[in-house]
Amino acid sequence: MKKLINAPATVLAESLDGFAAAHADIVTLGPERKFVRRAALTPGKVALVSGGGSGHEPLHAGFVGFGMLDAACPGQVFTSPTPDQMIAAAEAVDGGAGILFIVKNYEGDVMNFDMAAEMAGRDIVKIVTDDDVAVETSTYSTGRRGVAGTLIVEKIVGAAAEAGTGLADLAALGRRVNGQTRSMGVALTSCTVPAAGTPTFTLGEDEMEMGVGIHGEPGRRRVKLAPADAIADEMVAAIAGDIGGTGDAILLVNGFGGTPSMELYVMFNAARARLERRGIKVTRALVGNYVTSLEMAGCSLTVTLLDGEIARLWDAPVQTAALRWAM
Amino acid sequence: MKKLINAPATVLAESLDGFAAAHADIVTLGPERKFVRRAALTPGKVALVSGGGSGHEPLHAGFVGFGMLDAACPGQVFTSPTPDQMIAAAEAVDGGAGILFIVKNYEGDVMNFDMAAEMAGRDIVKIVTDDDVAVETSTYSTGRRGVAGTLIVEKIVGAAAEAGTGLADLAALGRRVNGQTRSMGVALTSCTVPAAGTPTFTLGEDEMEMGVGIHGEPGRRRVKLAPADAIADEMVAAIAGDIGGTGDAILLVNGFGGTPSMELYVMFNAARARLERRGIKVTRALVGNYVTSLEMAGCSLTVTLLDGEIARLWDAPVQTAALRWAM
Numbered sequence: 001m002k003k004l005i006n007a008p009a010t011v012l013a014e015s016l017d018g019f020a021a022a023h024a025d026i027v028t029l030g031p032e033r034k035f036v037r038r039a040a041l042t043p044g045k046v047a048l049v050s051g052g053g054s055g056h057e058p059l060h061a062g063f064v065g066f067g068m069l070d071a072a073c074p075g076q077v078f079t080s081p082t083p084d085q086m087i088a089a090a091e092a093v094d095g096g097a098g099i100l101f102i103v104k105n106y107e108g109d110v111m112n113f114d115m116a117a118e119m120a121g122r123d124i125v126k127i128v129t130d131d132d133v134a135v136e137t138s139t140y141s142t143g144r145r146g147v148a149g150t151l152i153v154e155k156i157v158g159a160a161a162e163a164g165t166g167l168a169d170l171a172a173l174g175r176r177v178n179g180q181t182r183s184m185g186v187a188l189t190s191c192t193v194p195a196a197g198t199p200t201f202t203l204g205e206d207e208m209e210m211g212v213g214i215h216g217e218p219g220r221r222r223v224k225l226a227p228a229d230a231i232a233d234e235m236v237a238a239i240a241g242d243i244g245g246t247g248d249a250i251l252l253v254n255g256f257g258g259t260p261s262m263e264l265y266v267m268f269n270a271a272r273a274r275l276e277r278r279g280i281k282v283t284r285a286l287v288g289n290y291v292t293s294l295e296m297a298g299c300s301l302t303v304t305l306l307d308g309e310i311a312r313l314w315d316a317p318v319q320t321a322a323l324r325w326a327m
Numbered sequence: 328m329k330k331l332i333n334a335p336a337t338v339l340a341e342s343l344d345g346f347a348a349a350h351a352d353i354v355t356l357g358p359e360r361k362f363v364r365r366a367a368l369t370p371g372k373v374a375l376v377s378g379g380g381s382g383h384e385p386l387h388a389g390f391v392g393f394g395m396l397d398a399a400c401p402g403q404v405f406t407s408p409t410p411d412q413m414i415a416a417a418e419a420v421d422g423g424a425g426i427l428f429i430v431k432n433y434e435g436d437v438m439n440f441d442m443a444a445e446m447a448g449r450d451i452v453k454i455v456t457d458d459d460v461a462v463e464t465s466t467y468s469t470g471r472r473g474v475a476g477t478l479i480v481e482k483i484v485g486a487a488a489e490a491g492t493g494l495a496d497l498a499a500l501g502r503r504v505n506g507q508t509r510s511m512g513v514a515l516t517s518c519t520v521p522a523a524g525t526p527t528f529t530l531g532e533d534e535m536e537m538g539v540g541i542h543g544e545p546g547r548r549r550v551k552l553a554p555a556d557a558i559a560d561e562m563v564a565a566i567a568g569d570i571g572g573t574g575d576a577i578l579l580v581n582g583f584g585g586t587p588s589m590e591l592y593v594m595f596n597a598a599r600a601r602l603e604r605r606g607i608k609v610t611r612a613l614v615g616n617y618v619t620s621l622e623m624a625g626c627s628l629t630v631t632l633l634d635g636e637i638a639r640l641w642d643a644p645v646q647t648a649a650l651r652w653a654m
Contacts, residue, residue, distance in 0.1 A: 002515040002516065002532070002535075002552060002624060003515075003587075003590055004513075004515070004555050004558065004586060004590040004591075004593060004594050004625075004626060005554070005555050005590060005593055006554045006555050006556050006593070006597075007554070011589060011590075011593060012589075014555075014592075014593045014596050014597070015588075015589040015590070015592040015593045015596070016592075017596045018591075018592035018593060018594070018595040018596030018597075018599070018614070019592045019595075019614075021595070021596065021599055021609075021612070022592065022595050022599075022612035022613075022614050023612070054589065055587070055589065057587065057588035057589055057592075058588060062588075077589075186331075188329040188330075188331070189329065205329070208329075225329060227332070227333045227334070228331050228332050228333050228341075229333055231331065257585075257587050257588075258584075258585045258622055258624075259331060259622065260330075260382070260384065260518075260584050260619065260621045260622050261342075261384035261385060261389075261584070261616070261619065262338060262339070262342040262381065262382065262384055262404075262621070263330055263331040263332060263338075263342070264331075264345075265341075265342040265343075265345035265346045265349065265384075266331060266332055266333070266338060266341045266342045266345060267331050267345070268345040268346075268348070268349050269341045269342070269344045269345030269348065270333075270341070270345075272345070272348055272349075282348075285348070285349035285350070286349075287345070287346075287349050289588070289616070292587065292588065294587045294589070295585055295586065295587050295624065297329060297585075297622065298331075299331060317653075319652075324651060324652055325646075325651055326644075326653040
């Protein structure tokens with residue numbers, strides 16, 4: 001295992017300390033590193049809390065800040081955070097208007113966020129993202145997995161929360177965005193969890209995992225490495241065939257951590273052309289490492305169908321460590 | 328070679344097409360893909376033009392936009408762009424106030440930008456970045472190499488150009504920022520140039536290259552893999568021992584393309600503490616993949632000493648594909 005770390009046992013704590021120090025203008029690290037929260041909270045606003053296993057950075061802590069999340073709970077690598085982390089985060093950011101939990105559809109995450117919502121004694125609503133069309137159920141999920149589409153839900157709901165939307169409407173909006181979002185991924189290599197020390201899975205020199213999950217869990221099938229265009233053919237067909245609509249869309253080409261920017265833009269170029277042939281016009285784009293699997297090579301495509309409201313909320317200002325723009 | 332590409336011969340063209348389509352609000356691709364320029368130019372402003380071999384993305388095209396570059400010329404992977412690219416870029420962005428070439432210190436780049444400056448028949452001044460303290464001369468450079476500090480020069484000079492500073496003063500400012508900037512890198516793995524198809528160099532399973540260049544060229548020495556703290560010790564000692572000053576500083580922890588975000592923040596945490604013990608206080612931070620070597624695992628540290636003017640210019644708004652913030 002070749003990693004820039006001191007020890008597997010301390011990597012999460014040290015990276016959180018580094019993250020909080022680097023972005024002290026945006027975030028504050030909670031006691032015992034249970035959560036990352038905004039440095040400046042807005043009373044009277046619905047608070048958005050997410051979280052999940054670490055190793056997917058910048059998801060979720062990189063999306064804490066104005067226009068997006070209020071807090072994120074980092075679990076150990078590829079391990080759900082605990083209910084006490086979520087309860088502490090909810091307590092820290094509760095602005096009196098309720099709390100929305102945004103949860104990727106993995107059994108551990110859903111269970112722990114449910115338990116936290118019940119135990120916290122606060123006004124909490126939970127929404128679950130399940131945008132991955134690759135498989136219907138998987139190693140760690142009943143039903144589809146929640147993957148990179150989660151950041152699109154967080155961005156859009158975050159903008160609405162900033163504008164004063166109430167808890168029930170935010171939950172409905174989040175579910176609507178999730179319903180208009182589809183993703184699929186492909187891996188060319190595995191990743192190595194620091195505490196494990198060896199790759200999560202193995203792929204032959206000429207193989208790829210089509211439909212891979214963000215923990216390296218199996219997808220649809222293991223096949224021979226194919227050109228970018230052929231990969232885009234299959235992924236776009238799966239996404240467009242399932243999304244149930246056409247029109248303007250966001251296209252997110254998300255690197256899993258070990259793929260050069262150049263390749264992500266090759267994939268963007270291929271996917272965009274294929275989507276447009278199917279009547280899905282890419283009017284918003286995001287290309288980069290946003291929902292990673294440590295140093296895995298590969299990428300996912302995510303498409304969200306837009307309407308006027310969703311486009312406006314996507315375009316609204318955001319100021320987080322990993323995503324920032326102004327009108 | 329496992330890459331998300333169609334063919335080595337088309338990867339650059341397809342990635343540039345994807346880049347231009349994804350960021351059409353910010354950039355326009357020049358004829359024959361000779362350069363990437365701002366979509367909206369500002370007449371009367373000094374134009375900033377940079378460029379270099381591809382494979383270092385987002386450098387340089389990702390830094391084209393308001394507050395930073397006016398154009399960037401992408402060479403083939405790890406290959407200098409040609410003088411005719413630079414001449415075409417200069418012609419496209421010349422706003423009548425002169426042109427500043429910002430060039431990383433590699434022999435091919437320096438030679439071609441010199442030739443272009445001579446042939447273009449325009450008011451052009453060139454500045455050269457050489458921030459890498461690892462080696463005094465190297466495979467492709469006479470004198471120190473220009474590495475990740477280049478983006479800091481581009482950002483600060485870009486902000487001054489936006490504010491109306493003239494050509495001679497911008498060149499002086501750029502040289503001053505370069506003079507207050509030092510970098511050093513470490514590689515844990517090689518990268519593979521698509522046209523070559525095999526790794527540029529090989530490292531044993533327990534080895535790293537200390538002081539590596541951004542093309543995988545040799546650094547100071549090949550040593551056993553060490554903990555993050557020990558790596559930071561050596562890099563910070565080299566940087567702080569050479570920079571010739573203390574006080575407030577920018578710390579850029581730059582991933583080479585294959586290193587997880589988590590590890591970059593571990594390195595930030597380690598480097599920041601060591602700099603502060605030496606009287607260098609990190610008041611500005613940037614952590615991520617900014618000057619890459621395709622999918623190489625490893626990172627570089629860059630420190631720029633600040634003064635009031637440089638800090639103000641660093642903080643000024645910037646809107647590019649890869650770097651964006653507002654006041």
